[in-house]
Amino acid sequence: METRPSCSHLVLIPSYNPGEKVYATVQQARASWNPVWVIVDGGTDGTREGLERLAAEDPGLKVVALSDNQGKGAAVLHGLELASTAGFSHVLTMDSDGQHPADRIPEFMQASQSHPAAMILGVPVFDASAPSLRVKGRRVSNWWANLETLWAGIGDSLFGFRVYPVEPLRRLMRSQRWMRHFDFDPEAAVRLCWRGVPPVNLPTPVQYFAPEDGGVSHFRYVRDNVLLTWMHVRLFLGFLVRLPLLAGRRFTRHRATG
Numbered sequence: 001m002e003t004r005p006s007c008s009h010l011v012l013i014p015s016y017n018p019g020e021k022v023y024a025t026v027q028q029a030r031a032s033w034n035p036v037w038v039i040v041d042g043g044t045d046g047t048r049e050g051l052e053r054l055a056a057e058d059p060g061l062k063v064v065a066l067s068d069n070q071g072k073g074a075a076v077l078h079g080l081e082l083a084s085t086a087g088f089s090h091v092l093t094m095d096s097d098g099q100h101p102a103d104r105i106p107e108f109m110q111a112s113q114s115h116p117a118a119m120i121l122g123v124p125v126f127d128a129s130a131p132s133l134r135v136k137g138r139r140v141s142n143w144w145a146n147l148e149t150l151w152a153g154i155g156d157s158l159f160g161f162r163v164y165p166v167e168p169l170r171r172l173m174r175s176q177r178w179m180r181h182f183d184f185d186p187e188a189a190v191r192l193c194w195r196g197v198p199p200v201n202l203p204t205p206v207q208y209f210a211p212e213d214g215g216v217s218h219f220r221y222v223r224d225n226v227l228l229t230w231m232h233v234r235l236f237l238g239f240l241v242r243l244p245l246l247a248g249r250r251f252t253r254h255r256a257t258g
């Protein structure tokens with residue numbers, strides 16, 4: 001079944017050396033949505049060529065190749081600029097390595113159509129395949145993200161299966177030089193909350209694949225935890241500056257909900 005292309009909502013997949021899983025991932029995304037754009041963020045595993053071959057036969061799939069590796073956030077920003085020029089109002093971001101459930105795309109897009117001013121955040125539902133170090137690590141990041149927004153409702157700070165309104169995110173990223181690497185997802189959620197983009201949370205299954213099943217991760221435990229710690233330091237400082245504003249909003253929300 002061919003889906004009619006959406007003029008407002010786009011699937012954007014940043015991809016960096018994902019291995020063979022990328023083909024099934026992109027094809028599943030295409031089975032659920034049209035259009036799908038893959039931003040190939042440099043890379044050396046031959047998947048750029050493979051994806052370009054798929055795109056040559058599928059008008060609903062576009063592959064944009066960056067000449068060198070710039071980081072996840074930088075790849076998303078590149079896609080946002082193109083999406084904005086092409087007139088899209090929202091993008092759904094998802095990973096290229098098969099961990100995210102492509103069959104949930106329509107449900108997320110529908111939630112975004114019902115709440116266009118909001119960001120739709122996937123909240124991971126882990127199965128037994130999830131490494132406990134990663135599951136525990138994200139509790140720490142989630143706690144900080146909730147403090148930094150005074151519990152405005154971020155269900156998960158790190159999960160990359162989300163729908164964003166294009167313009168607020170694009171403006172936010174252009175206004176500073178952070179959020180270009182693994183610090184993209186948590187910082188986007190916190191800073192968009194600060195700018196008045198409310199989160200809507202949807203539980204979403206996530207899978208971790210063993211290397212022998214084609215699982216590839218570029219998460220480097222020390223490098224990326226240092227990056228995330230420094231990110232929370234700057235977000236915490238930003239939080240202190242905005243505390244009166246956030247407390248005021250919290251008070252108004254509290255009064256409105258009784």
Ligand SMILES: Nc1nc2c(ncn2[C@@H]2O[C@H](COP(=O)(O)OP(=O)(O)O)[C@@H](O)[C@H]2O)c(=O)[nH]1
Nearest residue numbers: 014015016041071072075095096097217218219
């Ligand atoms: N780590 C990393 N991921 C990138 C980069 N550029 C794009 N991505 C994409 O970001 C997503 C998440 O990365 P991944 O290594 O799977 O992280 P993990 O799922 O947290 O272990 C994948 O879709 C990557 O292809 C990059 O420079 N570094």
Ligand SMILES: [Mg+2]
Nearest residue numbers: 095097099217
């Ligand atoms: Mg992954």
